[in-house]
Amino acid sequence: MDSIKTEQSWRDFQASYKQQKKKRSMADRIRKIAVFLCLAGTVCALIWVGAYVVYKVGLRLFSPKPDKVASEPAPPDHLGRSKVKALVQNIDILNTKTDLFFADGPSWTYTIHTQLDTRLQDQLVRSLNYLKTLDRGKPKLIAMVAMDGNTGFIKAMAGFNSDKPDTNPCTSAIYPAASLFKIVTASAAVETLNYTAATPLYFNGGKYTLYKRQLTNQKTKYTSQVTLEMAFAESINPVFGKLGKLSLGKSVLTDFAEKFGFNQNPDTDFEFPAPSFSTTGSDYHLAELGCGFNRDTLISPVFAMTMVSAVVNKGQSLVPRLVDRISDSEQNEIYKSTKEIYKRPISAKTAATMKKLMKKTVSRGTARKSFRGYSRDKVLSNLLIGGKTGSLSNREHTIKYDWFTGFGQQKATKETLIVATIVGHGKYIGTRACTHAKNMLKTYFSAPKTQKSSLTATSAVPE
Numbered sequence: 001m002d003s004i005k006t007e008q009s010w011r012d013f014q015a016s017y018k019q020q021k022k023k024r025s026m027a028d029r030i031r032k033i034a035v036f037l038c039l040a041g042t043v044c045a046l047i048w049v050g051a052y053v054v055y056k057v058g059l060r061l062f063s064p065k066p067d068k069v070a071s072e073p074a075p076p077d078h079l080g081r082s083k084v085k086a087l088v089q090n091i092d093i094l095n096t097k098t099d100l101f102f103a104d105g106p107s108w109t110y111t112i113h114t115q116l117d118t119r120l121q122d123q124l125v126r127s128l129n130y131l132k133t134l135d136r137g138k139p140k141l142i143a144m145v146a147m148d149g150n151t152g153f154i155k156a157m158a159g160f161n162s163d164k165p166d167t168n169p170c171t172s173a174i175y176p177a178a179s180l181f182k183i184v185t186a187s188a189a190v191e192t193l194n195y196t197a198a199t200p201l202y203f204n205g206g207k208y209t210l211y212k213r214q215l216t217n218q219k220t221k222y223t224s225q226v227t228l229e230m231a232f233a234e235s236i237n238p239v240f241g242k243l244g245k246l247s248l249g250k251s252v253l254t255d256f257a258e259k260f261g262f263n264q265n266p267d268t269d270f271e272f273p274a275p276s277f278s279t280t281g282s283d284y285h286l287a288e289l290g291c292g293f294n295r296d297t298l299i300s301p302v303f304a305m306t307m308v309s310a311v312v313n314k315g316q317s318l319v320p321r322l323v324d325r326i327s328d329s330e331q332n333e334i335y336k337s338t339k340e341i342y343k344r345p346i347s348a349k350t351a352a353t354m355k356k357l358m359k360k361t362v363s364r365g366t367a368r369k370s371f372r373g374y375s376r377d378k379v380l381s382n383l384l385i386g387g388k389t390g391s392l393s394n395r396e397h398t399i400k401y402d403w404f405t406g407f408g409q410q411k412a413t414k415e416t417l418i419v420a421t422i423v424g425h426g427k428y429i430g431t432r433a434c435t436h437a438k439n440m441l442k443t444y445f446s447a448p449k450t451q452k453s454s455l456t457a458t459s460a461v462p463e
Contacts, residue, residue, distance in 0.1 A: 075108045075328040079335040084269045084323055087112065093270070093322065094168050095125050095158050108329040115153040115324050120146065123443045124158035127436070132160075137430030139423045140399055143169035143301045144436055146444065149309060149407055149416030151339050152318035154270075155444065161424075173273040173300040175422055178390030179235045180299065180403055181292035183307050186232050186240075186357060188248050188256040190350045197229035197356050203238035210293045212284060214238040215245050232357040233365025235389060237291040244290015245283050253289055254279060259345035260307055262297075266319045266342045275299040295395060301420040304405035306342060308418045311355050311386075312407050314348035316341045358386030358406060365389075367404065370434030379446045380438070383408040389434060400425045404433040408441040417444050 079087075087103045087110060099116040102109055124144050131138055143159035159169040189195040202223050205214045215238065231239040244253055254277070258264070262277035276298045279285060288294040302320055310317035319340040326335035346354070362371045366389040374380040387406020393399065405420040419440050421433040 073106050075105060075330075075332075075334070077332070077334060079326055081267060081269060084326065084335055085271075087326070088270050088322060093157055094170065095121075095128065095160075097122050097125060105328075110334075111327045111331070113324045113326065114322055115148070115151075115155065116157075116322075117146070117155045117444060117447075119447055120156045120440065120444050121158065124156055124440070127439070128158060128160060131430070134430065136428045138426070139430055140426045141169050141424035142422070142436075143172075144421045144440060145170040145301045145305065145419070146440055147302075147305045147309070147318075147320055147418045149312045149318075149409070149418045150414075152309070152321050153324065154320055154322045155417065156440070168271070169422070170301050171271050171273065173275050173298055173303060175299060175301075175401055175403075176295045176392045176394075177275070177292055177297040177299045177304075178392040178401060178403055179237075179292040180304055180307070180388055180390040180405060181289070181297055182232060182235060182240050182390075183311075183354065183358075183388055184256050184260055185243055185248065185253070185290045185292075186228065187260075187346045187350055187354055188252055189228065189243055190353050191256075191346055192252055193247060195228050195353075197227065197353055197360075199228045200225055201228055201231050201239045201242075202226075203231075203236060203242070205238060207234060207236045207238070210237045210241050210287060210291060215241055215284070215287050217242070217246065229357050229360050230364070232388075233360040233363075235361075235366050237293055240291035241287035241293070242290075245287040248290065250279050250281060250286055253286065256345065259343060260310065261303065261317065261343050261345075266306075266340075268319050269321055269323045269337065272302060272320070273300060275303045292390060293392070295392065301405070301422055304403070304420040305418045308358075308387075308405055308407055308420075310343065310345050311351050311358060312409065312416050312418065313351070315344055315346040315351040317343045317345065355386060358388060359384065361387055361389065362406070367406075367434045370404075370432055371438055374438070377442070379442050380408075382411055383441065383445060384411060385409075385441065387434075387437065398426070400429070402429075402433045404437045406437060408445060410445065415445075417441060 090103060091101045091112065096116070097118060099114045099118050101112040101114070103112060128142070131142065140163065141159070141161040144156065145154065146156040147154055157170045161167055161169045202219060202225050203214060204220065204223050205211065226236060226239065257277040262275045265272045265274040278296060279289060285294070289297065306317045306320060319342045321337050323335070323337050325333055325337065327333050361367050362385045367387055371385065374385060385406065385408050387404055390403035392401050394401070402423040402425055407416055407418045409416040419437045421436045423430070423433045423436070
């Protein structure tokens with residue numbers, strides 16, 4: 001039986017229509033909200049991306065650029081003299097008890113090898129410590145320095161200055177040369193006037209005064225005759241005063257002072273202030289300069305040794321040197337010193353004559369008391385010893401400077417040690433400079449030959 005299809009009523013149709021319309025409206029609203037949210041999300045994402053890009057660009061443009069990281073420097077494969085001198089200035093050589101020193105580089109360590117004689121250095125330091133304990137006879141200053149006369153190597157350096165404790169008294173060129181300048185005057189007389197050790201000279205009055213009336217060639221029954229050798233050995237002022245004023249004159253004295261190195265300093269590896277010498281042109285001042293009786297000619301103990309080095313090296317003075325060699329952290333040798341001639345102030349013939357004069361100073365001159373008995377001494381009897389003394393007070397007469405510079409030379413091997421000592425005595429006179437020098441020579445040459453040769457080998461052969 002066929003089913004009968006009934007049509008929807010109008011009321012139902014209207015209700016269904018309204019319901020469908022409401023659903024469509026809701027769907028349209030949801031779509032719009034979804035589209036809005038998508039658009040808003042897209043905009044937010046674009047804004048975030050844009051802000052991030054701007055931030056990064058600004059950071060790159062306006063942030064400070066970091067410094068480039070430098071690669072660690074490599075140690076140099078060679079050091080020049082100026083760099084070596086700078087390294088030595090930063091280490092304490094005075095009164096040391098070692099011959100090996102270390103200096104810091106940017107990222108490595110330099111090892112500085114010297115040829116200091118540690119045995120001699122230790123003895124000098126012990127002497128200084130004893131002197132500091134004295135109530136009477138304690139010096140206000142003292143400097144003791146030694147140099148190998150064949151190579152120029154510094155072998156010892158010790159001392160102190162109570163008034164200037166931060167200075168090195170061995171290198172300070174602040175001391176009156178006193179009669180040590182007679183080395184220059186005598187050399188000039190031998191070189192230019194053809195004087196010999198036996199040349200007769202004359203003087204009136206006392207040996208150690210210098211009055212204007214003594215500066216003439218007038219001879220009386222009171223005039224004394226002396227040879228150049230004995231005038232030098234006894235340090236007779238009027239003889240050398242007349243040489244400076246009457247025989248040599250300003251130009252020759254100035255010339256020989258410069259030949260020996262006054263007003264100059266050698267290119268060495270440690271601080272070496274220039275010694276000073278000048279003339280006013282007056283005749284009396286020339287006499288003062290010739291005999292050293294003035295406070296204007298100033299030297300250091302180290303310079304005193306350079307003058308003596310010309311005597312023991314046939315007229316050629318040596319450049320003093322402290323450093324033997326320098327190695328880096330890997331023990332690669334980056335500096336090696338060499339022997340250098342500093343000046344040629346005198347001929348070999350003049351040097352031989354001066355050596356004779358200096359030996360007479362020790363045997364029969366102003367140093368004889370301090371060196372008495374050296375010819376019978378077990379050590380000193382094997383040496384040829386010569387030197388020159390000097391003494392002069394400061395302007396205030398509060399310090400009496402007491403000098404000795406000279407040499408000791410092995411008769412058999414010709415090994416030579418040059419020494420220079422200065423003592424600044426106060427109210428009381430203590431141990432003389434000559435005595436300190438004698439003790440230095442005895443200590444140095446009393447070392448067994450095997451020990452000395454091993455020390456030299458250690459210093460000369462790279463590790």
